[in-house]
Amino acid sequence: MNAPLRRVAISVLVLFTLLIINVNYIQVVRSEKLRNNASNTRVLAEEYDRERGAIVVGGTNVAESVPTGDRLAYLRQYPQGPLYAAVTGYYSLIYSRTGIERAENDLLAGSDSRLFVRRLADLFTGRDPSGGDVVLTLDPAVQQAAMAGLEGVTGAVVALDPSTGAVLGMASTPTYDPTQLSSHDPDAIRAYWDSLEQQSPDPRLNRAIADNYPPGSLFKVIVSAAALEDGYRPDTVIPAPDVLTLPNTSTTLENFNGSICDPSGEQQLIRALTISCNTAFAQLGIDLGEDRIREMSEAFGLDGESFDIPLRVEPSGIGDIESEAALGQTSIGQRDVRMTPLQAAMVAAAVANDGTLMTPYLVDQVRAPDLSVLDQTDPEVFSEPVSEDVAGQLTEMMRSVVDNGSGRAAQIPGVQVAGKTGTAQVREDVPDHNWFIGFAPADDPTIAVAVFVANGGGTGGDVSAPIARQVMQAYLEGQGG
Template sequence: MNTPLRRLATVVLVMFVGLMASATWVQYVQADRLNNDSRNVRTLYREFGNARGPIVVAGEAIALSTKVEDSYGYQRSYTNGELYSAVTGFYSVVNGRSQLERAANEELTGRGDRLFFSRIRDLITGSQPEGAAVETTINPAAQQAALDGLAGQQGAVVAIEPSTGRILALVSTPGFDPNALATHDITAASAAYQALDVADGNPLRSNATQERYPPGSTFKLVTAAAALESGQFTPASTLPAPVRLTLPQTSSTIGNFGGGGCGADPISLADALRISCNTSFAQLGMDVGSDALLTQAERFGFNDPDLTIPMLVAESVFPEDMDVPVTAQSAIGQRDVQATPMQMAMVSAAIANGGQLMTPYLVQTVRSADLHRVYETEPELYSTATSPGTAASLRDMMVGVVESGSGTSAQIPGVPVAGKTGTAQTADGQAPHAWFTAFAPADAPRVAVAVIVEHGGNAGNEATGGRVAAPIAKAVIEAVLGS
């Protein structure tokens, strides 16, 4: 009799241990995955059943939740949705979240670690849980100027305050209306998402932070920085400037824009940047060497897979282990060099800030539902990109670009502007991308900006960075300086 009882007790004990292990596995080990599973209807209803915090620009909510009489409880809505779509993204019952709605979800739902005491307070007082307000760094005038400047053309604009890293404008076109995705009509929300997913220009993906492009001649700022940092060159150093430069070890050549010369041969480094001489900078890249170019590019933020603003920014790429011909092509921002508009704004911001690159950020303050400040972003040094002397030389050279070089369309009366144009070749048969990056006032910088108009926009094959992108940058700078 004792033997069967012992066996039964053993079986029951094993089953009990298995039950405890299974419950522990589900409730502890798998808890986060199950809670975040989009198919978990309870999580969905719990999240939508609480008031989600607003996303705020200059004191005005551009994304907010209001009480509604349906099974979800609250409806998300967006003010000026297309203007701010690259900032807010969308928050959808059926399609999930994107951009700031995703990156700041813990704060917006009130579940973030910084809001622990707010949750305890709500539990004690019996108050309905509410999410925190996320106050952005966006300047509404600059944001509007960027969208107006792009005027239906596909591209992006990023503007940064050089001394802090605050992102003042973040625009991607084509944009979209997040309200169409936020509807609680699941059929309509799904149809809206599917239409945007296949639309020309991929509106759901931010060109400002998630797309990479050949930076073209805007990358010459990095090449010039590497040359100046080497101690072997100054702005007055002379460089060869042939009409065409034959690349070593190949039969390939590099030419200048329009197929002409650069006005003088040799030419000073300052003048080569001013008129954007390709052959001079290709030779300069070979003289400086691929290792120095790589080091300089990474000081500006290239090859960083972890940059967040808090949205993850796509990694801008400068290749390693290049041979000499590839180095020449890379020195003028072509071949395998790829950069986001955010990255090129960071290059100008670092130069504007005396060589000190500040980490860019989009969220200024997080406030609990009772308006208590629970988090404030403090400016943080990302890297020392150049010495102060090199930054000053680059600033003066960039002022020359705008005063009498390829970027005269960015001139602002009474305001010194430092800039660099770029006209980046793309696939055969396609018009080049038009780039411009700049900062102003050059002697006391308040804003650094990068603009790209994909495939020349309305100008097509006739586009240049100076003609197409520089006026947009000018409008954004004027908006910041006037606000």
């Protein structure tokens, strides 16, 4: 064989070898990843041939598949679509899936390993295969109250059972109808998708977990926790000047609307939290030091790490602190401090649960098609940021906020409520964000809540606190409280 032919033969052999390696790599190494790719509509089409499991809230299907008699045998529907869209997500022939539809897809689609025996039985009996059900922790009354409270605004509400971490409510506005993304009409699906694309803010974003925001004065609960763990008491007197010049700068920090916290220039810690005194907490944070503030923040979950519930939760954190001046601004929840509404609810829940923060979770149980329980979520401890004694002192201080301070609009007749307001500056000429966190009943908490209203234009006390009251009251009435 002459040299040119030999080179051609070697080249063909090398190319053929690379082709074999690539085919094996795709079929063996990448097969699972490609199968689970959200853009893989071929797999979606196969799944439409079987009945997809239901997503269940309070005994009612909030996502279900119904037979069509068409080429695509089942149609996904969401009977109360906009109410639960932030959690269920959508299951679309064109745009794949999001939310619980994605996080629990294997179980819903019937391909989960826990359904292997069922699939084997289907094979031998000729029974049509079907997926399992996902039962959520959401409380219908809480969800309805949250969405009603957020009507007309951009924001989010998260409610937790502080003793277990179960998510009782997760609402985000504006919202959308996932049923319109799950039809079998591609033109209609694309038309609705295009209408959502043109909306601002995006209705498909779950603001409870998919974005984080400056929390403003909510962060003072964490600074208070650090102080109490360091030996301060609610009645400890701390500096509260009218204006605070930040260390080594000419920058001054004032109180809300230039108000005076106390004519004496100092006040008790509990009073500083009650009226949300900026200068007092900025100086307190500086006195405690960055290490203590960062350590306490991370203990509450602001550690810059994401986690799943099983939906992915964006990280919360306090950012870099390069100076004492930056620490002062951080200590009032500004500068680089960011929280998701879920994280804010976790702060309230930890205080409510005697200082123990439970891991949040959305799925109560998963069931086989015959309704037998395949798996049940067991509550787990996330962290223990403060002692029971400090949690009790924080509760006393947060009760004062609602009884005597900026959180009065969260009061519920006959029920003691603990809470904290937050009004966070965004940038010049943009309305502030408005927050409230709280729990009730304060002496035996069964619900902890966080309310976030983006660019609400008021204060946490007058915009978010009334929504929190509605949500807590709806749950307590449902529990006979």
